[in-house]
Amino acid sequence: MSGADLAAVEPLDEPAEDIPAEWTADDDWTDETLALLREMRAPHRRRRAGQIGYALYCVLLVLVVWGAIPSLGMFIQASMGTDYTAHGPALLAAMPSGIAAVGLATVLLLVRDGLWRGPVVPPRATADWLLAHPVRPHPVLRPWFWLSCALVLFPGLVTACGGMVALGLTARVPLPAALGWCLAGGACLPLLATCAGLLVERSDRAARWVRRLTPYATVLVVALGTQSALAAAGHRVGWLERLELWSGPWGWAGIAALAPTRAAVPGAWVAAGLLVVPTVACLVLADRAAASVPLHRLRERARAAAGVLAALRTVELRAARLAVTEASGGSRRLRVRLPVPRRPWLVVPWRDALALLRSPARLGRAVVLTVPALLCGVLAHGLRGIPSLAATAAALVLGYLAIAQLLEPARVETDDIRRASWSPYPVSGLMLRHAVVPTLLGVLLGLACSLVLLLSGGAATVWLAPAVVPALVGAGLVNACRGASRQDLMYSPKQGAGGGTGPAVFAAWYAAGPAVAVLVLTVPFATALRGTAPAQVGIAVLWALVLAAGLLRWAWGRARALPGQARPAGG
Known part of the structure; x- marks a missing residue:
């Protein structure tokens, strides 16, 4: 019998036995599965409930101590005649x-x-x-x-x-x-x-x-x-x-x-x-x-959340931020080209400028953060005492955050020191060259702020904005060269049951650069903003320039101490 005859005799619509049957309501074991998982996870849930309860207790304690009790005190003072309506x-x-x-x-x-x-x-x-x-x-x-x-x-x-x-x-x-x-x-x-x-x-x-x-x-x-x-x-x-x-x-x-x-x-x-x-x-x-929500997307989000949580538990804040940026789809990158420089010493600034131009979000964030920094400086000009110091410190912090957006190329080099192997300079010299473009762009932003203040009738204090930029760049480079996270600073065998200064020591190490810049510059800048004498502005500018030199020297020393830093060929 031929193949055509066999095809005519044998049924073609016979169901394949290896195809599984469709899932029906009779196969639904959702309730039983969840009940079994609840039973198996009961010990873990009890431990987790204890952790959540303790965290909630700490949050409520902070809110009561720093919120409810002071508020109650102010209401008591208001009932005794204190007038808060002026605000x-x-x-x-x-x-x-x-x-x-x-x-x-x-x-x-x-x-x-x-x-x-x-x-x-x-x-x-x-x-x-x-x-x-x-x-x-x-x-x-x-x-x-x-x-x-x-x-x-x-x-x-x-x-x-x-x-x-x-x-x-x-x-x-x-x-x-x-x-x-x-x-x-x-x-x-x-x-x-x-x-x-x-x-x-x-x-x-x-x-x-x-x-x-x-x-x-x-x-x-x-x-x-x-x-x-x-x-x-x-x-x-x-x-x-x-x-x-x-x-x-x-x-x-x-x-x-x-x-x-x-x-x-x-x-x-x-x-x-x-x-x-x-x-x-x-x-x-x-x-x-x-x-x-699609299952594949849930899996991607679960992995991203687990990675960010792991970075936060080890106090790797930059790793957590990079994980969030990558999971969010990253920032928009432009295909921009700049003429290749003919002089070797311009290669590092050329790469930094090209990297910033291809990531316009960083330039935008720097400009956006400059606006509240300028407003805080204007606010400090009209205040006295502690409010003036607080407004000046806020202006310096916001200014640092604006400048920090321009220092990403330096942070990328120190995230993995092997990336600096392309450079003929040691990492310490490379870090100082990474300060050129952020300083120039920061000074341009400061000059723009000075121009706005001059048009509004500002005095000599308007020149504080561009003068503080080198110090903030130096502070950013100090942070970029801090190396691997020092979680050991948070724990010490000398700490008792009530805790110790470990978290404060870790925070001081983690934010050493901007912390020093803000602490050193707040008083002279607040004094210059409150006064009108050009001598006070000159003193504040001198403080900023001396501090910039000290912070750049500190960043250079930290970069030299980085393990496995790239060395020039033959050096």
Whole structure:
């Protein structure tokens, strides 16, 4: 019989015996599996509950000692005649744009959290093993979404309590009314942002939009914060504040917080409804959508979260930040080319400039952080005493953070010292050459700040901005050359049961460069900002230049002590 005859006789639609049957409801063992896992994990859950309870106890203790007791003391003083209402007008003027800035920053942070972690983050064992079995994902993933909601709700409640205290003391608002209206934004806004983070976690398109809009949102947050500071100083723009308050949930929270005060905006109940109703609806929809996150994405997020947590446990903050950046999709890189220099000593500055041009986000962050640093300097100019010192220190810290964005090429070289093998210079000399481009760019930013202050009627103090840049660059290089993390500094056999100075010693080692810069420059810079004599400005500039030389020498010595540093050929 031929093959055609056999094909005609034998049935072609006979089911293959090796194809497994489709999973049906009769095969659903989800409840039994979860019950078994709960029983097996009971000892671990009890230990974990003890750890969480202790952490919660510590947090509540800090809030009571540093928040509740001082607030109660101020209320007692107010009942005995102390007047805090002098700060009320400035607070009410700063609230519209200030609350909008804080609210938009909260939304931005929680939405960007969905790029690398997300509200639904089960442990690696759950993502790698349990969800690969025929179990319903909703009972497994739903608790993790609500855990994220609880975690973001707690800071919102603390913020609402802080707003209640501030309004009660400065505006004499009844505490129940102040707390109720502040809770509308403090509770609803984080929950709305968490639901938006779940959308970003599920959708690649939403994630692309978040990455694209992040720079503009960041600039808007800084602009709103700047407007809040100007409004507190007496420069208000009423129509712009109304536009911001009605622009979205971040503004509706401000309308609700202002409702019990004399600066109330019409439509407070509408704003509260716009916060509460969409929040409830989004939570219902998010509860149903929590189970629809793809399994491969859950596995990626679980691995990323585990890596970041491991870095934080070993106090490797840079490793944690790099892990978050990589898991978030990284920053946008441009394909920019610069002419190759003909002189060898220009190669390192050329590479640094090219690296910064190809990562425009770093340049943008440096510019954005310069704005609040400038505002803090202007604020220190009009203050006296401790507030002036605090504002000056804040300006120096923000200035350092701005300059630190430009020092990434140096940090990349010291992350793995083998990367410096391309250079004919030792690492110590290479680090000093990495200071050229950040110093030039920082001085340009400082000169731009000086120009703005000169146009606004500033005096000789405007030249403090570019003068402080070399010292901040030196501080950044000291930190870049600190080497491997020294966790041993946190623990010592001499420490008793009550603890010791280990964490403080580790913090001093970790942030040695900027800490020294801020401590040394705060007093002379605050004195120069308070006064008008050019001699005081000259003394402050001299302090900054001497400190810059000392910090660069310190960075050079630290770089020489790095293990396995590259040496020049034949050296």
